[in-house]
Amino acid sequence: MSASSFRIAVYIALGLCALGLLWRLSAWLRVRIGPDARAIPFHRRLASALHGAFSFAFSRRLPGVLKAFLLDVLLQRRLFAEAKVRWLGHLLILLGFTALLLMHALAALLTQKLFKGYQPTLDPYLFLRNVFGAMAVAGIVLVIAGRRRAQRVAPTAHRLGDRVFVALLSIVMVSGFLLEAQKIASPAAFQRMVDEYFGEDISPEDLSALKAAWAVDYGVAFEDAAADPDPALLETGRELHKDACASCHSLPTSAFVSYPVSRVMGPAVRPLDDVDAAKWLWYLHVFACLLGLAVLPFTRLFHAISDPVSLLVNGAASSRPLSDAGRASRRALAIDACVRCGLCDTRCSVAPIARFMNNASLLPSHKLLSTFRFAREGRGRLRDGARYDRIAEGAFLCSSCGRCTERCPVGLGLDDLWTAQRDDLAAAGHPAAAKWVQSRTASEWADLLPAPPGEGPAVAPLSSDRRTFSPCVQCQTCTNVCPVVAHTAGAGDGVDLTPQKVMNLLRLGMVDLALGSRMVWDCATCYQCQEHCPEGIRVTDVMLELRQSAYRRLATVRDRRRPE
Amino acid sequence: MKYAMFVGCTIPARLPAYETSTRAVLARLGVELVDLPFACCGNTVRGLDQDAYVFASARNLALADRAGLDVLTPCKCCFGNLRHALRFLSQDAGLRARIGRALESEGLALPEKVQVHHLLSVLFHEVGVQAIAAAVTAPRTGLKVAAHYGCHALRPSKVTQFDNPLAPTLFETLVRATGATAVDWPRRLDCCGDPLHDANPPLAGRLTQAKLDDARQNGADVLATACPYCQLRFADAQAGRTDPLPTILFPQLLGLAMGLHPGRLGLPG
Numbered sequence: 143m144s145a146s147s148f149r150i151a152v153y154i155a156l157g158l159c160a161l162g163l164l165w166r167l168s169a170w171l172r173v174r175i176g177p178d179a180r181a182i183p184f185h186r187r188l189a190s191a192l193h194g195a196f197s198f199a200f201s202r203r204l205p206g207v208l209k210a211f212l213l214d215v216l217l218q219r220r221l222f223a224e225a226k227v228r229w230l231g232h233l234l235i236l237l238g239f240t241a242l243l244l245m246h247a248l249a250a251l252l253t254q255k256l257f258k259g260y261q262p263t264l265d266p267y268l269f270l271r272n273v274f275g276a277m278a279v280a281g282i283v284l285v286i287a288g289r290r291r292a293q294r295v296a297p298t299a300h301r302l303g304d305r306v307f308v309a310l311l312s313i314v315m316v317s318g319f320l321l322e323a324q325k326i327a328s329p330a331a332f333q334r335m336v337d338e339y340f341g342e343d344i345s346p347e348d349l350s351a352l353k354a355a356w357a358v359d360y361g362v363a364f365e366d367a368a369a370d371p372d373p374a375l376l377e378t379g380r381e382l383h384k385d386a387c388a389s390c391h392s393l394p395t396s397a398f399v400s401y402p403v404s405r406v407m408g409p410a411v412r413p414l415d416d417v418d419a420a421k422w423l424w425y426l427h428v429f430a431c432l433l434g435l436a437v438l439p440f441t442r443l444f445h446a447i448s449d450p451v452s453l454l455v456n457g458a459a460s461s462r463p464l465s466d467a468g469r470a471s472r473r474a475l476a477i478d479a480c481v482r483c484g485l486c487d488t489r490c491s492v493a494p495i496a497r498f499m500n501n502a503s504l505l506p507s508h509k510l511l512s513t514f515r516f517a518r519e520g521r522g523r524l525r526d527g528a529r530y531d532r533i534a535e536g537a538f539l540c541s542s543c544g545r546c547t548e549r550c551p552v553g554l555g556l557d558d559l560w561t562a563q564r565d566d567l568a569a570a571g572h573p574a575a576a577k578w579v580q581s582r583t584a585s586e587w588a589d590l591l592p593a594p595p596g597e598g599p600a601v602a603p604l605s606s607d608r609r610t611f612s613p614c615v616q617c618q619t620c621t622n623v624c625p626v627v628a629h630t631a632g633a634g635d636g637v638d639l640t641p642q643k644v645m646n647l648l649r650l651g652m653v654d655l656a657l658g659s660r661m662v663w664d665c666a667t668c669y670q671c672q673e674h675c676p677e678g679i680r681v682t683d684v685m686l687e688l689r690q691s692a693y694r695r696l697a698t699v700r701d702r703r704r705p706e
Numbered sequence: 707m708k709y710a711m712f713v714g715c716t717i718p719a720r721l722p723a724y725e726t727s728t729r730a731v732l733a734r735l736g737v738e739l740v741d742l743p744f745a746c747c748g749n750t751v752r753g754l755d756q757d758a759y760v761f762a763s764a765r766n767l768a769l770a771d772r773a774g775l776d777v778l779t780p781c782k783c784c785f786g787n788l789r790h791a792l793r794f795l796s797q798d799a800g801l802r803a804r805i806g807r808a809l810e811s812e813g814l815a816l817p818e819k820v821q822v823h824h825l826l827s828v829l830f831h832e833v834g835v836q837a838i839a840a841a842v843t844a845p846r847t848g849l850k851v852a853a854h855y856g857c858h859a860l861r862p863s864k865v866t867q868f869d870n871p872l873a874p875t876l877f878e879t880l881v882r883a884t885g886a887t888a889v890d891w892p893r894r895l896d897c898c899g900d901p902l903h904d905a906n907p908p909l910a911g912r913l914t915q916a917k918l919d920d921a922r923q924n925g926a927d928v929l930a931t932a933c934p935y936c937q938l939r940f941a942d943a944q945a946g947r948t949d950p951l952p953t954i955l956f957p958q959l960l961g962l963a964m965g966l967h968p969g970r971l972g973l974p975g
Contacts, residue, residue: 491715491746498761498808499751539754541746543715557719575754576905600800601756625897629912637909664906666913667753668897669861673871682862689753 148428155432162439163447170475175517176562177569179470190467194458203458210457214553215450221551224485231284238277239311246271247431265392271322272399279315282308289484296493298484299507307441313430321423322400323407327363330415332356339386348382355379360394361404363411445481449552452479456553473562476554477514482507486546486556492539503536506546506556512536513563516570531697534572537564575693579663584638587658591695601694604680604687611648611684613677618642620671620681626664637664641671641681648684657692661685707832709778709823710770711739712788715746716934717781723972724934727957728780728825730970734961735833735841739778742769747784748791756794757804763791764805767817780825780957782933786858786866788822793865824859826932826956827868830876838883843965845885851959852891852926853877854917854940856933860895871895880956881930884963893920898931900939914943922951932956 171187174180198207213219222229245253245267253267254260260267286308292298325331336344336352354375357367394401404411438444452475455464464472486506487493496504503512512533540560547556568577579587597606604610620641621627630637639647639661647656656662662685671681717724732739748762767788770777779785795802795816806816829838855877863871874895878888899913918940921929929951931937937955944950961971969975
């Protein structure tokens with residue numbers, strides 16, 4: 143590749159990256175999560191973001207922002223507190239990758255200008271490149287291992303861009319080390335350097351002496367290298383090397399990763415030379431780097447921008463709450479700042495329930511993605527989605543313990559997002575079951591909620607067993623002690639039946655009429671009825687079981703429109 | 707006296723002072739608390755999916771069982787749910803088998819020996835009123851306290867076995883141990899309204915208000931609770947009022963009487 147076409151490729155990658163960044167950054171002002179956020183126009187969010195970005199330095203927010211920068215962004219104390227191994231892995235990737243970027247990828251712009259006599263094949267640069275590369279590889283391994291461990295507890299949600307980034311980073315690292323190894327042992331690379339340095343000015347004797355020295359000291363895999371070269375020849379070669387090569391070439395053992403790799407490759411280096419492997423590896427290495435740069439805004443690497451911003455916004459909010467517009471933007475930012483590390487899922491209080499009900503929508507990492515998809519798809523398309531029943535189940539079964547928010551290594555305001563998500567779902571016709579039931583009367587529900595086949599003692603042991611309610615003598619004690627009945631002001635409160643009437647419906651075999659009743663769903667579960675029943679009927683337990691039966695049947699209702 | 711501390715979801719998220727004060731008081735009274743990797747008691751799914759609820763409770767109970775500890779919880783709803791789960795498991799062989807299989811897939815076994823206690827039961831039955839009275843160094847003499855029992859500790863008594871469900875005395879006895887006076891108020895056993903708050907806020911509000919009015923009419927200076935939901939409901943219902951009836955968590959009242967610094971009880975110091 144010529145220098146100019148390389149430059150064009152870099153510019154294209156940079157341009158794509160810049161366009162992508164613009165798109166992703168604008169999403170923080172465009173994406174609307176929660177009914178309150180829908181009321182705030184784009185320009186107000188832009189104004190609040192610009193104001194925040196430029197004014198924090200002169201406000202009370204400054205100490206909080208500086209503290210967040212030092213402790214949260216640089217030292218990543220939140221990750222350290224949650225997962226030490228992943229913190230170490232992350233730090234290794236961050237340091238190794240950044241150092242390689244500055245010292246190696248940007249050598250022409252930085253290292254060469256800062257350090258006189260810089261040569262990539264000279265120590266300490268040769269050694270350091272291997273140090274940084276090894277750090278990044280070790281970091282990737284640690285982070286993946288930590289993730290695997292978390293996955294055993296709960297399956298973390300992921301997006302395509304997550305895998306793409308890990309794949310590209312791995313390709314860059316592996317191709318880099320292989321390229322270096324190939325060049326260390328390559329006779330063709332040796333020949334090219336000889337040609338460039340000496341041209342025609344080297345005698346065949348000197349050349350074979352130099353080859354002997356490089357075969358022994360530099361591990362070049364010459365086809366005709368003697369296993370035990372003549373000591374005099376070797377001595378001549380080493381003298382020649384000292385004059386001609388040593389100023390640019392440290393011993394390859396400094397490349398403590400690539401050199402052993404080149405030993406493993408052994409004689410395979412020559413056939414690889416025949417197919418110009420070094421060139422192809424270089425293309426792969428550079429192409430993966432440029433592709434990574436071009437798609438950066440759409441991969442996990444974007445978190446290198448979104449996470450620091452998110453943490454700094456938290457720091458700013460620590461001294462003074464954000465404005466409505468700021469909060470709306472912070473929600474959109476949270477979607478991008480999540481790296482789906484899955485630590486929230488492992489701490490989630492309802493994770494065991496998610497596993498038991500086989501509904502991953504309960505888990506924070508999945509809820510974050512569904513919140514985002516909801517914002518993107520809008521409300522109109524959701525009405526027929528069985529998928530959204532599952533998502534709503536996840537949203538409303540959250541126990542609001544706040545552990546995900548407290549433990550998130552990037553400090554996302556997840557509790558605020560979950561509230562917004564519940565409000566969004568409710569507005570789109572997917573409210574909590576207790577609210578949904580209120581949209582129809584008990585007799586309307588009776589028509590809509592026929593018993594599914596197989597409903598029997600296993601799932602409804604109380605209401606399907608006559609012995610539960612047949613002792614009821616309709617004495618009305620349950621109704622008389624019921625606080626819900628006592629405090630009902632009128633029809634507007636919705637309480638339709640009384641506990642004793644519910645028992646009577648069961649006795650008459652009309653359980654369907656009780657399922658959607660407000661008495662069943664507005665029961666305070668205070669157990670007064672059950673405690674006071676002279677016949678020892680488990681009235682409250684029956685109420686709860688009826689709710690459970692109704693909930694199972696509600697899942698079969700697809701049409702969420704309110705009756706005309 | 708050593709228990710697995712089941713703090714639940716709501717206390718850490720919305721009422722951390724309850725945990726702080728409970729730990730401070732129990733530590734002073736020689737009760738040791740152990741933290742296990744507990745999750746939700748199943749309350750969130752109780753009225754929607756019986757098996758999922760019992761599984762959630764049983765998983766926590768299995769963890770305590772494995773550690774050889776009984777459970778202590780300051781939350782009356784967690785208390786009720788955990789105790790109900792044990793009852794359901796003992797009554798229904800089919801349920802027991804299903805939950806047993808699910809626990810097995812998590813490397814756990816059905817709970818066998820574990821017992822579930824509420825904070826107040828442990829104070830009354832295990833620590834004992836005499837030991838508590840002996841630890842009181844700053845008695846709250848003259849303070850008139852309305853003790854709010856909370857439904858899910860009291861009823862159904864066959865399951866909770868907390869106290870006499872119709873004429874309980876446990877909470878008032880503990881209140882008196884702090885040197886305060888326990889007022890008699892007709893609505894002391896009523897529901898605080900919280901379980902109804904999401905589904906029917908106006909009705910829930912009337913339940914809450916009836917209790918607050920009753921406590922006030924019977925001369926209470928303060929309402930004592932021992933459940934996060936009740937405490938939050940009474941506080942939220944009076945938000946914005948200029949003359950609210952103060953509510954206090956029982957371990958805060960006890961802690962003050964024991965001379966603990968308000969800061970250690972999650973109170974403004």
